[in-house]
Structures are given as C-alpha cells and as structure tokens.
Amino acid sequence: MSLPSMEFNQKRWNRLLLSGYWVTIFLSVLVELLYMLHASELPRSEFFPKYIALPTSLMFAAVLTAEASVRLLSPKWHDYVLISTASLLALIVTSIHTTLDYLLFFLCFPNMISIFYFQYKKLAFAIAATFASLFFLYAVIPEIHRSMSFIDLLCITVLLAIYSGIALGVLARGRETLRHLRSSYESNQELLVRNIMMDKLAKTDALTDTYNHMAYHEFVEKLVEQAEKGLLHLQIAVMDIDNFKKVNDTYGHRAGDNVLREVASIARSKVGPNDFVARYGGEEFVILFTELAYPAAFDTVEEIRRTVAETPHDSLGGLAVTVSVGVNRYVPGMGKERFFQGADAALYHAKRTGKNRTVAAETIDSGTAAASAAASVAASIARD
Numbered sequence: 001m002s003l004p005s006m007e008f009n010q011k012r013w014n015r016l017l018l019s020g021y022w023v024t025i026f027l028s029v030l031v032e033l034l035y036m037l038h039a040s041e042l043p044r045s046e047f048f049p050k051y052i053a054l055p056t057s058l059m060f061a062a063v064l065t066a067e068a069s070v071r072l073l074s075p076k077w078h079d080y081v082l083i084s085t086a087s088l089l090a091l092i093v094t095s096i097h098t099t100l101d102y103l104l105f106f107l108c109f110p111n112m113i114s115i116f117y118f119q120y121k122k123l124a125f126a127i128a129a130t131f132a133s134l135f136f137l138y139a140v141i142p143e144i145h146r147s148m149s150f151i152d153l154l155c156i157t158v159l160l161a162i163y164s165g166i167a168l169g170v171l172a173r174g175r176e177t178l179r180h181l182r183s184s185y186e187s188n189q190e191l192l193v194r195n196i197m198m199d200k201l202a203k204t205d206a207l208t209d210t211y212n213h214m215a216y217h218e219f220v221e222k223l224v225e226q227a228e229k230g231l232l233h234l235q236i237a238v239m240d241i242d243n244f245k246k247v248n249d250t251y252g253h254r255a256g257d258n259v260l261r262e263v264a265s266i267a268r269s270k271v272g273p274n275d276f277v278a279r280y281g282g283e284e285f286v287i288l289f290t291e292l293a294y295p296a297a298f299d300t301v302e303e304i305r306r307t308v309a310e311t312p313h314d315s316l317g318g319l320a321v322t323v324s325v326g327v328n329r330y331v332p333g334m335g336k337e338r339f340f341q342g343a344d345a346a347l348y349h350a351k352r353t354g355k356n357r358t359v360a361a362e363t364i365d366s367g368t369a370a371a372s373a374a375a376s377v378a379a380s381i382a383r384d
Helices: 007-038 044-072 075-096 101-115 120-140 142-147 150-203 213-228 244-251 253-270 294-309 335-352 366-383
Strands: 235-241 276-281 284-289 323-329 358-360
Touching (some): 007 044, 007 075, 044 075, 075 120, 101 120, 101 150, 150 213, 213 335, 235 244, 235 253, 235 294, 235 335, 253 276, 253 284, 294 358, 323 335, 335 358
Antiparallel strands (some): 235 284, 276 284
16 A cells, blocks of 8 residues: 555645745745835836836746746646746846845755655756756846856855755655655555454454354444434344254255355345444344334345245256244343344244244244244254
C-alpha cells in the first residue's frame, strides 16, 4: 500500500500560491504608497507611474496569465507555470528598483516556491530561472550593469548558489521525511490488514467460510442488546443436515466436507448482507436475521431448505441432501439462551416429525415444546 494521492493537495497548494501572488501584489502597492507618501524625494507625478502603476500592471498581467494557464493547460504544467510566475514577479520588482541592490536576493523567490512540490526537477527549474533572471538583469538593465562590478556579480552569484544549496538541502530533508512517513504508513497499513485477517480467521470456520461457534456467541449478545431496545428485528434459524452421519459413513468424510461447503454456500447466498450465518458445530448451522420481519425470515429459511433439497452433489453420485430447520423470533425479555433453545426445540421437532421441514417455535404446543426443549438441551450438552 502507499500514501493517499497527493494530487488533490497539490491543486489546493497551487490555489494557495496563486492567492499568495495576489497578496504579494497588494503588499507591494501598499509599501510603495507608504514610501511615496512619507519618504520619497521624487514628486508623486513621477513616482506613481514608475514605481506603482508600471510594476503593478506587469505583476497583475503575470498573475492573471498564470490563472488562465492553470485553467487551460494540462495539470502537469501547472507547477512550472507557478514557478515561472514567481520568477517573473521577482524580475519585475528587481528591475524597477535598480538602486536597491539587496532586492536582487528576491530572485530566490522561485526557489522557495519550488520547495512546495518536493521534486528535484522543479527545484532545478527554479534555480535555472533564478540565475537566468540575474544575468538577464545584469545584461539588459543599464543601471544594474553600471552599479555592479564583475566581482559584485560573482559575489551575488555565489550567494544565490548558497541559497539554492540550502533550498536543495531543505528539499532533500523533506523527501527523507516523506519516505519515512510513507514507510510508517505502509507498515501501519500492513499491520492493520494483518490484524483484520487474524480477527477474521479467529471468527471464521475454515471449511465452510461462515462464522464459527465463538463468533456466533459474540454477535448474538450484541444483537440481543439491540433487539431489547427495539432497534432491530431479530430472528434465528437453527439448521441441521439430515442423516449426515450416514453421508460420512457411506461416501466418506471428504464427501461430507463437500456437502457442508455447498449447504453453507446456499445459506450465504440467500441471506442479506447484514444477516449472519455460522457453523454452530458438526453439521449444524445458525442463521441470525437482523433486518427481516418474522414472516420474511421464515420464507427465506424455507427457500434455503428447498434449494438444498434440489441441489445434487457430485461427491454423492448426483444425490441431494436435506436439512431440517427450527425458527424462532426474539421477544424482549427472552434472553439469548431461551432465544436459541426455542429454535433448537423447533429443529428437534422437525427431525422427529419427518425431517426436511421448517418448524416455527411458536407452532409447537406447550407439552411438545417442553419435551422438545428438554431434548434439545440434552442434545446441546452432548454436542458440547
């Protein structure tokens, strides 16, 4: 696994950088106005067009072009557009204020912008733009050419190279941190997946790919709590494969395992995504319905029973097996033990009255129910 895509964040940062460019223009105008009002020796009629109107117009055009380019060009060019715009802004400011030598260091502006992208090729592009701007100013602007000696140019070049090296170090450190975060993220993801798989294995019956006996007891407690609060419908079906011992004795345990897998598959295919199928033990399965009302749950169980009875098994020479099922509905105050025992008693009654049947716990008369419940408890003890 890897870190989530950074494409969305990159778009957000590009938007922030463009907004920052507009703020830069505003601050530039503000500073120039304050200087014109309080410190300038030039008359306002001369200062305003040269130091406010002209650079503001040029910077406005540069940022407006960047806005249009980001909207029209492919995203792979957006970063280069913003770095180029930073270089243009620095070039405009330094070319206007030729007497302020220290503003030449503003040419490092694109270097700082490129660090946001954590890519060496974009930093290299920004460094190239920085040095190209410096030599362009020296060659084209007469005031800068006259005021700077070759030694001055060399010194500024060295200083810009040092700042570029610092930017390179910051980028290298940032990429190292990113690799560490990526490694930690992947390790955490692998650990999370491993824990999920271990939890699933602990709760899944390996043969039938249904939940196991332990998982049933864990889930039924939580579902009973919700049913007690009236938050869901809860029905239970206890299903047992008829004459399964005879299947094993006649066709072998491998054939019996194939039958168990097929019956479990049929049950899983008929229930809803929020219902619960578990292998309770041996050839017995439990189904918990969490969304269906009692009649709908009963009909689903009947569909499972009929499908099982109509499905031939190659391992049995094309014969089918049948299942007997007991169904019970949860009534508040019943508790999980009576809830299960009611369905188990109905299952026992289905077995005694012909098998391949679905019996509702509420249809058993009180005397039969008591006998069936005692028999089911004895059978459960024997199973355990």
